[in-house]
């Protein structure tokens with residue numbers, strides 16, 4: 303069984319990301335041997351990172367950060383759902399990543415889903431660079447959603463081919479998890 307947390311990176315009210323996260327979680331749950339659920343960053347109320355020590359020196363002490371790391375520790379793999387804010391990831395998501403104790407992500411598979419008016423490519427590339435500071439297995443398969451064509455009147459209505467992308471992403475994640483589980 304691969305337990306996947308779908309991390310919802312936007313914390314705004316009425317965020318488009320909520321439907322995207324529910325969609326990818328439900329696509330993942332269609333795969334054999336997968337149990338996926340949404341982990342909503344907004345529910346953790348993380349402060350701006352202001353710890354005395356960096357997480358690679360000592361786990362963050364803020365109670366919200368402790369809860370965040372404990373929640374992550376219960377999963378084998380992650381799908382990060384990120385909007386594009388000013389050509390990158392939203393501050394909420396980068397801040398949450400800054401709080402992560404490296405061992406919590408060690409040898410975990412990660413998949414990326416982006417959405418924006420540029421189909422989410424920029425923040426996904428930035429996430430790949432950010433996550434390179436951890437020892438993870440970020441899969442090459444990804445899902446790129448466009449706010450102009452995959453949303454209709456504000457409602458999420460992904461083009462049919464994204465189901466195939468989602469299936470490929472989940473398949474890659476499960477394979478990566480199987481390989482990495484031998485190292486954990």
Ligand SMILES: Cc1cc2nc3c(=O)[nH]c(=O)nc-3n(C[C@H](O)[C@H](O)[C@H](O)COP(=O)(O)O)c2cc1C
Nearest residue numbers: 312314316317318319385386387388389418419420
């Ligand atoms: C601070 C901010 C910056 C944004 N910058 C970009 C951008 O650089 N490129 C883009 O395509 N959309 C940009 N947008 C539009 C977002 O992609 C759009 O609002 C999307 O719905 C945000 O995701 P969310 O609703 O889940 O928070 C920006 C939105 C915000 C709030």
